[in-house]
Amino acid sequence: MPTDSLDRKATFTLPDGLEIFGGFSGDEMQRSDRDPVRFPTILSGDIGVSKQIDDNVYHVVTLIDATDGVSVDGLWITDAQNDRPEELGRGGGIYAVRSVLRIRQCTVTRNMALGGGGLWNEESMIDISYSTLSDNENRAVHNNNSKLTIRETIIESNRNTGHEGGAIFDSHGSATTAVDCVFVSNHSQSEGGAVFSLGTSVYVNCVFRGNRCGDYGGAFFQWAGSLTLTNCTFADNWVRNFFGGGVSSIPKPTIVNCVFWGNRSPRGDVQRQQRSTTSAVINHSCVQGWTGSYGGVGNHGLDPRFIDFDKGDFRMEAGSPCIDAGDNAAVTSPHDLDGNPRILNDVVDMGAYESICSDVEPVRLKCPGQSKLKATLPTRLPDGGTVIFSSDADRPKSAPVRRGKAKAKWDRPPDGSEICASGCPETCRRSKCE
Incomplete structure (x- = not known):
């Protein structure tokens, strides 16, 4: 009391x-x-x-x-x-x-x-x-x-x-x-x-x-x-x-x-x-x-x-000399600091974070309705990872990687704001629907 x-x-x-x-x-x-x-x-x-x-x-x-x-x-x-x-x-x-x-x-x-x-x-x-x-x-x-x-x-x-x-x-x-x-x-x-x-x-x-x-x-x-x-x-x-x-x-x-x-x-x-x-x-x-x-x-x-x-x-970033450069025998945790699998591509990375992808395509945007926006990172990713999508007009979204893709949805932010993806090399794209 x-x-x-x-x-x-x-x-x-x-x-x-x-x-x-x-x-x-x-x-x-x-x-x-x-x-x-x-x-x-x-x-x-x-x-x-x-x-x-x-x-x-x-x-x-x-x-x-x-x-x-x-x-x-x-x-x-x-x-x-x-x-x-x-x-x-x-x-x-x-x-x-x-x-x-x-x-x-x-x-x-x-x-x-x-x-x-x-x-x-x-x-x-x-x-x-x-x-x-x-x-x-x-x-x-x-x-x-x-x-x-x-x-x-x-x-x-x-x-x-x-x-x-x-x-x-x-x-x-x-x-x-x-x-x-x-x-x-x-x-x-x-x-x-x-x-x-x-x-x-x-x-x-x-x-x-x-x-x-x-x-x-x-x-x-x-x-x-x-x-x-x-x-x-x-x-x-x-x-x-x-x-x-x-x-x-x-x-x-x-x-x-x-x-x-x-x-x-x-x-x-x-x-x-x-x-x-x-x-x-x-x-x-x-x-x-x-x-x-x-x-x-x-x-x-x-x-x-x-x-x-x-x-x-x-x-x-993709191409870092620390990616796939570690020693698997030293690994004691099944995941990295982000919660992604600790060993991808057969060899662990150096540092606290495992890179979940290599080459990355720009975030793909779709507007299924007048008030919704969907962002997809189309690069093929290892299942079990996580990608963080963020917008300067809304809260970040944590998206699990399923069947190689990561997706997030928002109430549609104003045209001209940015949608970014991290967990890979960060990529951004303006939210204006085409």
Whole structure:
């Protein structure tokens, strides 16, 4: 229940075995009818004076010894302000100790703590999927001797006013596995704009874009433990001092089927600006400025030909040297970041996205009536993929590929607007019916 108390220690304490489902409007007949995006269920720490943060609660959600597991699905967890000193300042949005927590379709945002503004995990197992962790201060997640699994989640615009990771921190004894995630615009004063790890790090089909920090590892800094990167894309990350605009790693990382491009640092040649390690196991990857000094097989420094680097679209154009250039033996996920099949044309691509077509024809438009418009991408595509059709006059449409074709329908937009298709090289055509 909401509180009218001014007690900043007020919190939603979740007992072991609890399942919470949000996103209901009130007229659903069954749980599957709910819509957490349209009807968010909000757990807020904003007590006292509304929108005045210095009287907000310390922890919005608390779990202690929930060893059988707690599930939260379809919630917003927001507005914690844990500004207490030292150990009391751990955890803002969620404080979990010796617990098992499953987070699905949730948004954890605008929380602050001295450590773990979004989540503090102490000797816990956390599984996050289909969620957003954004705009948290002093990291989205702090793992202390904990295990974290993240799938199909956006980690965006989190910041650390101190050091060691803007979005995720892993202590010794911690392990993080991230699959199909996007890390964008996270910031730390130094050592890992998005991630700092002393533990075991496994990242698959992830994009790191626009992350930054002061020293070492604009996106990622692995200080100890181990680092494995498979089919990841690091682009447009930067560091203000020293090396490794994309990744810095002290232990020898294993890197397969990855792309490093357009990352920046003030020191080192172009290759060291992408990733800075004393040694590495690197194979079948594209590294800007590649010199061959790291050895390995199947590596190159050719332009990956992103569809739109400036807008952060790191899918690849037809003819990219990264298409069909990876190592199938390294693939651990059946699909790419878009949800398309991970291996097409018998050989996996480099990077987080699988190219679903090669040569592409212009979008074909038909107007079956005065108020309807149908767009078709006529190029033969592999079944099971997805094409995004977008219009500057309407919302994008996600179209599955069936029998080699992808189609979308709209209420007819004004003549002269554009219909575009992406997932292949982007093509556009004016909507005027012929």
